[in-house]
Amino acid sequence: MKKFMLAAISAAIVISSPVAAKNNNELIKPKIVGGEQAESDAWPWMSALVYTGEALTTSLSVGGVNYESEPFTNGPSGDASGELMDCGIGDQSCSDAQNKICLIERGEINFSVKAENCESGGGVGVVIYNNVEGTINGTLGDDFSGTIPVVSITQEDGLHLKENSLGEIADISISSEASTVQNSTCGASFLGGKWVLTAAHCVDGASSQFLKVNVGEYDLSNGAENAVSITQIYMHPDYDDVNLDNDVALIELVEEVDAPAVSLASDETTDVAAADANTVTVIGWGGRTGYAPGAGPTGNFPDILHQVDLQLMTNQQCKEILANSLFGGSGDPESTGISEMMICAAVAGGGKSSCQGDSGGPLVLNTNEGWQQVGVVSWGYGCAAEGFPGVFARIGEFDDWLTGIYQGIAITQRLDFHVVATEQTQSTSIRVSNNSEVDASVSYEIDEENGFSLVDGECSSINAGESCQLTVNFSNSDIGSFDAKLEIETDNSDVETSESKLMAQTIAGSSDIETVLGADENVNWYSGGEQAWVSHANGGIESGTITHLQDSIAMAVVTGEGELSFEWAVSSEENTEDPSSPYDALFIYINGEEAGFISGEVEYEAQSITLTGEENRITWVYNKDPAATEGDDKGYLRNVSFTPTEVPVTPTPTPTPTPVEPNKSSSGGGSFGWLLALSTLILFRRK
Known part of the structure; x- marks a missing residue:
């Protein structure tokens, strides 16, 4: 479902952003823990789901260590270098700050006053750290007159600097012009052409209007201008946003990308590798701090791509390990949430895993045919905790579905009419695309109508490489939730097809x-x-x-x-x-x-x-x-x-009477025309 942004809704509402899906349980979306930095050319098909925008870029290093920083709006650009000193909350002129960088805690007074108090004491730069978790999105105000650069950092980094780095040399830089930057939300893998594979929970609620894909990405701090826009997002029709089952999605880019593609492992290859406990590698930009279930969140998210080696296990092994950890050995392994559409990986003793930020990224296996992707990072309890394997969508189980989308007749996978009144009819259109190499005649069937219907004759013939719009209607006089499957058949048995899940809920007056x-x-x-x-x-x-x-x-x-x-x-x-x-x-x-x-x-x-x-x-x-x-x-x-909205009423213009020309026998006719016009005007005014 696409997010709908309304300017009329105030900022008090948490506007649904195209970044992450609502996760209705304690499953945690993953990241790399206990791994290492990847080689720059090792994974050329690795991709990042990103949002791009124009922003000032900043940098902060203290004692040679780099820290994530953010600019303040209306702040000056420039560079500064000097010893780091503690200036408290910056509520008064920071004495002895000559040629130094002021470290100031957020709180009580405006950011602009803190910066001015640093500069009045001779400071050449300001680092303001948060007094709560998270980053600062602040402004110095339209009338700020300071001249030194000011950046913000997290509470964690600020307290670390205060305790360990005072007196060390700090370097600040703020760009003078905005540049294109990117914010990664999930990983993905490039399948070739214009197709990208990721997790469904990464795009559940995301808008193709805003989300982009950076194919072959390695360092998130640069290359934002290479991100490619999206034409269509195909979430698996049976994706379960509670249990994260069938957690896969295909993304169609607006154009083909010239880059190496990843190879996908068959289900047979995956089964053999799991039975043999083969080593696999998971890749991503997730945070690097592990935690036990319920003890998060994580942090320490890198810009540089990371990887970590794990061991595959069979689903039965995974269920038994989770049952022991969750229920103390007395629970049913079948109650652990592991389905046949999933696969697990971990290391003995924990300490290594994928976690928050790595979702959608690949789990790969080195085979006789080279690296092949066996899984998509999906979920886990905690991060890298002993006894809690990471869980991945099992790619081999989705071969037919994938082929039906990017090599066959693809249709919007999920159509949700949301809530409809019992006596109303709602209509919408969905996209049908022929991604095969041959023209096709197409027919459609709804398995259980439940109030869903189609307009006859639409999209009955689709040329290779073309798309059309199919109208779907819904109306049901009963109260409840309804679903059905819209299935496609073609006149060519060699052309694969896909299907769409239709959903609606009716309520009464x-x-x-x-x-x-x-x-x-x-x-x-x-x-x-x-x-x-x-x-x-x-x-x-x-x-x-x-x-x-x-x-x-x-x-x-x-x-x-x-x-x-x-x-x-x-x-x-x-x-x-x-x-x-x-x-x-x-x-x-x-x-x-x-x-x-x-x-x-x-x-x-x-x-x-x-x-x-x-x-x-x-x-x-x-x-x-x-x-x-x-x-x-x-x-x-x-x-x-x-x-x-008041509909403006355009007044009828007052007709100009036809003048009576002298010495013409038609003068009486002129007078009649004037009276007719006047009567029209009077009628209008009476209304």
């Missing part, structure tokens, strides 16, 4: 919500999910009482263009380690596209959305993950109102 929030002729209310929304004592409504992996849904179907305003709040379990991937949260969707969410303890916030088009579905969904409950475990909504 709610007079109760209209009673609480007030009736509006332009707004119709619906509610459903496992439990409907109900009235709240504050005059608004609250989500129904639900348990793990359930939803409570409220939806407003708004007719016409205009401004929809509302206040929302939530009291829920919060993911403090990774706020972008919430545990329990209140989400908002615009026409089925996720637009944002709030999670944790959030008091009522006012929001406003500008709606265009004839009709819009605004859906609020309180969703719970598989475990734990905190707070009131509720989402709240109140003061919902819709202000239609």
Whole structure:
């Protein structure tokens, strides 16, 4: 599902970014731990999923050690070098700072004042470290008059410098002009042509409009200009975002890339290698700090590509090891979440693994035919912890699916109509592409209609290398969740095909919500999910009482263009380690596209959305993950109102009376024309 960004929604909402998918359980997305730096030319097909943008580049080194740093907006560019000294929180002029670099903790006063107090004491540069986890995205303000470079670093790095590096030489550099930079979210592998393989959870919710792929990447600190845009993302239709089963996806680039391609291992090769406990290598840019399950998060993410060697194991071995670690030997190995679409790898004693940041990257095996990819980095409990193998999508199991996409008739793999009112019909189109080398006649069939239907005659013939749009409709008078498979057949048995998973959920009208929030002729209310929304004592409504992996849904179907305003709040379990991937949260969707969410303890916030088009579905969904409950475990909504856009009325111009020309017998006709025009004007004015 693509993310939908709305400028009208304020920054108070955590806007759904195209980076990482929501992960509804304690499975942790992976990284390289205990490995080593890779050779620059060892893995030419290694790729990075990145977001690119224009930014000032900075560098910071202290005592010859490099540290990650960020610039402040409205800060001066330049270079500075000097001894590092501690200036506390920078709330007063930093004495004895002559020709030195000031190390200042965030807190209490503005960044600009901290920088000015350093410069007034003779300092030549400033390093501000955070007072909480994470980076600083700050500004020095439009009226900042300082002249020395100012950078920010994390709390961890700042405390380390304060304790170990005062008095050492620090070097700061801030570029004078913005350059293209990239931020990597996941790894991937290049299959040749315009095709890239990665994990489905890496692109679940990502937008092809923003996400790019850097094929053959090695050093993330440069080469951002080489990133290639994406035409289409194909997630496996049976991908399970809770258990991370079928965790694979194909990315189609806008153009072919001239680079070596990785070879994919067969299922037979994988089985033999697992039985023999062969050594395999996993590659990525993930963090390098391991931790036990539940004890994260990690850190220390490198720019340079890293690798680590592990040993393959059979699925039965993996299940037994996990059962012993999770259940103390008394649990059922079949309850560990390992499916036939997965494969595991680890080392005895732990200490080496993939983890956060390495997701989507390759697990490769050196065979008689060279390096072959056997897995895609998927999930694990903790990072590199003893008794908890890393889990990978087993590539050999997906051969038919892969071939059907990049060498056959490919169709959008998952089509989710999201939430639809029982009496409504929704229509959308999906892309069908002929990636084979021959023209094909195509027919379509829905295995269980469940309210899904197609427009006859569309996309019945597709030339090689071309695409078309197929219209899919959904309407169902019953309440519930519905799914079906859209299957493709061709007139050429040599051409592989793919299929699409169709999904929708219907909910019924709610007079109760209209009673609480007030009736509006332009707004119709619906509610459903496992439990409907109900009235709240504050005059608004609250989500129904639900348990793990359930939803409570409220939806407003708004007719016409205009401004929809509302206040929302939530009291829920919060993911403090990774706020972008919430545990329990209140989400908002615009026409089925996720637009944002709030999670944790959030008091009522006012929001406003500008709606265009004839009709819009605004859906609020309180969703719970598989475990734990905190707070009131509720989402709240109140003061919902819709202000239609006033349609400007263009006044009818006052007709100019036809003048009566003298000495013409038609003068009476002129007078009649004038009266007719006047009558028209009067009628208009009476309206």
